[in-house]
Amino acid sequence: MNPVVTKQFVSLYQSLTTFDDRRNQHKLHIPKLAFAGEKDTIVYGENFGNFAVDIVGLVTKNRKNLNDLGWDIEILA
Numbered sequence: 333m334n335p336v337v338t339k340q341f342v343s344l345y346q347s348l349t350t351f352d353d354r355r356n357q358h359k360l361h362i363p364k365l366a367f368a369g370e371k372d373t374i375v376y377g378e379n380f381g382n383f384a385v386d387i388v389g390l391v392t393k394n395r396k397n398l399n400d401l402g403w404d405i406e407i408l409a
Contacts, residue, residue, distance in 0.1 A: 357401045366391055366398055367406040 372388040388407060391398070395405050 354401070360402075364401075364403040365406065366403050367408060368392075369408050 368388040368391045370388060374385040374387070376383045376385075391405060392407065398405055
């Protein structure tokens, strides 16, 4: 993969690691919905160290916390 593209992904994910969205939840006065597909896990190939992004796992693991913050959670089949 082009190193410039790789750098963009790295920059995005690094910036998200320090973002504290809980600090801003009280400012959201809108309906809140988080959803993921039941198989929503991305496994990157060898070029990326077989890294996995388990979206459905994270949503499921944090369901109660998200509900407590006013989020509706849906896992789609």
